[in-house]
Amino acid sequence: MEMCAAVGIECEVVRGYLKTPGETPDFGIMPRSNHWWNAVLVDNEWRMVDCCLASPSNPRRHLYSGAGSSAADSWWFLTRPTQLCWTHIPEHHEQQHICPPQAHEVLLNLPCACSPYFKNMMQMVDYNTSLTRIEDLEMVHIKFNVPADVEVAAEVEVRAYSRDQDGDVFESGEMVKKRA
Numbered sequence: 054m055e056m057c058a059a060v061g062i063e064c065e066v067v068r069g070y071l072k073t074p075g076e077t078p079d080f081g082i083m084p085r086s087n088h089w090w091n092a093v094l095v096d097n098e099w100r101m102v103d104c105c106l107a108s109p110s111n112p113r114r115h116l117y118s119g120a121g122s123s124a125a126d127s128w129w130f131l132t133r134p135t136q137l138c139w140t141h142i143p144e145h146h147e148q149q150h151i152c153p154p155q156a157h158e159v160l161l162n163l164p165c166a167c168s169p170y171f172k173n174m175m176q177m178v179d180y181n182t183s184l185t186r187i188e189d190l191e192m193v194h195i196k197f198n199v200p201a202d203v204e205v206a207a208e209v210e211v212r213a214y215s216r217d218q219d220g221d222v223f224e225s226g227e228m229v230k231k232r233a
């Protein structure tokens with residue numbers, strides 16, 4: 054903050070929750086803060102800076118970035134608030150710098166879309182947060198718009214089912230990952 058103040062840039066330290074790819078959030082509960090980042094006002098527009106996730110020395114960066122391990126990932130510098138909110142949820146709504154501010158529940162239920170999603174200009178079509186809450190043998194269709202030169206692969210993690218001697222189907226308790 055001191056460096057920004059020295060050159061006349063308004064800056065905030067934002068405390069909030071960094072989602073982990075693949076986690077399933079609890080309903081109605083804003084998780085405990087686990088991360089800090091900065092919001093800066095540049096040319097009258099709020100942008101976000103997360104030096105921690107940009108750093109190649111962060112041991113969890115591979116979860117959030119497609120950048121190599123020898124250089125900083127520039128996407129985490131001056132990121133638009135509407136893009137950062139897919140992974141970062143500020144404790145205080147006014148620090149989202151989104152108009153109008155979104156409820157914590159809405160942001161928690163967005164998929165954890167990281168820099169490759171935005172760098173490759175991908176878009177989800179008609180996405181509904183209820184799609185992340187399927188049970189039993191329900192099926193979901195998720196549609197993406199992607200540029201012609203982008204290839205998409207998906208992996209699905211589901212509860213495994215078994216069949217008993219009577220032919221009844223039940224959850225086995227195991228989790229199975231399969232390529233979609």
